[in-house]
Amino acid sequence: MTRSLGTRNVFSASTIDQIPKQVAGGLMLGDPMxxxxxxxxxxxxxxxxxxxxxxxxxxxxxxxxxxxxxxxxxxxxxxxxxxxxxxxxxxxxxxxxxxxxxxxxxxxxxxxxxxxxxxxxxxxxxxxxxxxxxxxxxxxxxxxxxxxxxxxxxxxxxxxxxxxxxxxxxxxxxxxxxxxxxxxxxxxxxxxxxxxxxxxxxxxxxxxxTRTAAVELFRTGQPYTAGNWHSRVRALPEALGELPVATLADEIETPGEGQVRALITVAGNPVLSAPNGPRLDRAFRDLDFMVCVDPYLLPADPAAGAGPAVGGRDPGAADDDRLRSGGGRRPGHARRDDPRPGAPRGHRDSGLTVRGQGSGGAARRAGRRQRARADAGRHAAARPLRPVAGRPAGQPARCRPGRAGAAA
Structure with missing residues (x-):
């Protein structure tokens, strides 16, 4: 996607998570993975x-x-x-x-x-x-x-x-x-x-x-380098193809050539997960275009600057990524997802399936977590909604709280 858009403005939760570990590994061992x-x-x-x-x-x-x-x-x-x-x-x-x-x-x-x-x-x-x-x-x-x-x-x-x-x-x-x-x-x-x-x-x-359980998609075999380009406003260095998400608001708010005017978030909600969420919330409202790609639609989500929201991949696919990156064995888990808009009556989303290896006790615990999430979802749905720009009142589109999204 970033190549097709021709942008280097890529941000994710990695820069407020594990990238320091990867940079240290790259500089010390030659391999950030x-x-x-x-x-x-x-x-x-x-x-x-x-x-x-x-x-x-x-x-x-x-x-x-x-x-x-x-x-x-x-x-x-x-x-x-x-x-x-x-x-x-x-x-x-x-x-x-x-x-x-x-x-x-x-x-x-x-x-x-x-x-x-x-x-x-x-x-x-x-x-x-x-x-x-x-x-x-x-x-x-x-x-x-x-x-x-x-x-x-x-x-x-x-x-x-x-x-x-x-x-x-x-x-x-x-x-x-x-x-x-x-x-x-x-x-x-x-x-x-x-x-x-x-x-x-x-x-x-x-x-x-560790050894990955599947093909290693993230290793290039090339010597590790960082700072191959820098952010427009604060000149912060790139790492692993990403810019620090802490400067995303700067890139949106600061006029000039290269100012970010459109945003795509994938499986994330930077208003909740990135630094200075209220500032990002205000910045998102001034964008010309924003789209969220996510398997969830949560009415109480605060990313009110979003325009259209489209369905994403299986919410459990993040664990599949860990099998390719050496993060460890995929744990058993359960997830709950309200039916997608327009889904056939009685349709069971993949998010309701208990997956992975585990005992009957693990399945029961997963069931309890599923019921707790259902209760939390009902409470969230009862909160007041904020309309999205360009949409009639009562039709908000929100991103799911989680990782800071990829931006363009």
Missing amino acids: AIAVPDLDRTDYLLILGANPVESNGSLCAAPDFPGRLKALRARGGKLVVVDPRRTRTAASADEHLFVRPGTDAYLLLGIVHTLLAEDLTKIDIEVNGLEELRRLAEEFTPQAAARVCGVPAGEIVRLARELAAAPTAAVYSRIGTCTAEFGTVAQWLVDVLNILTGNFDRPGGVMF
Whole structure:
């Protein structure tokens, strides 16, 4: 679509999600899709930063029954440590929860790196370069200096480093909480640095690289580059063919050559998922044209600037993408979708089907979630509606809340 439109104005949720991890992988390993994930079933020590896999089932590190695997880790004598500003469900289930000041994970990680190098606790077992540059970089980030910024006591930082080094196997894993921060890419790089320094990179019980269950559509075989072009208004660099969605409103509001005047969103609602949603909402109302492609029509959705809304693909297809990108095994799930406008009476949409592998208990839990979503949908439908520009009152078209949409 973007090629046919001849535009480089492509935005998605990736730039407010995992792209810092991919940029770090591209710069460090040459492949932005090379994402090492914890070997959950064999590790002895798991340090999680800014992730809540008990709720999310793992995201970049996806596995069936992630909560059960964390329980199994502790049951076999392993240790689970969570670093997070919030008392998440994952933090509550851990052996230890360390509160960190939001956005300062890179300081904490550098403090751990400093300790490993200063106390000669490293066990590097793969070929690396840049070790001396790393040593110089980490020199000023003593545990005491890191503690003043991140809020984790210096003694705890030193202990974390020693525990990671002493564990028979260990894995450090981080997710969106460490990505959506000022030094998100640095934090993602440091996670892999720690796994390398402790001898747990590409090793059973440490972090390992997955194999896709289907063809790898996202790998080009070309050397990784970024910043191949920049956004018009703020000159922000491109990454993996996308511009930061944080600058989408700038591109719509700022007059001049190349100003965005039309928008296509696919399976997303940037008014809810992108930064500064109210500003985007106002900007969308000034567009000449906007279309939403989505399998859902939710009357209470706030993306009121949309014009026509057209049906999209099977809502479960996002999980198929993960099979091609190495994200992990497809989990069982259930989704509810009200019948499409004009669907035959009694038609059962694919969104009502429980899919994936699971026990009868999993199916029952999925059924309960389906009923909860139905109740939520009925409550949402009772809210006041806002008409869409160019449509009669009572005929709103909305995008489904979710990922920030692709724009043109």
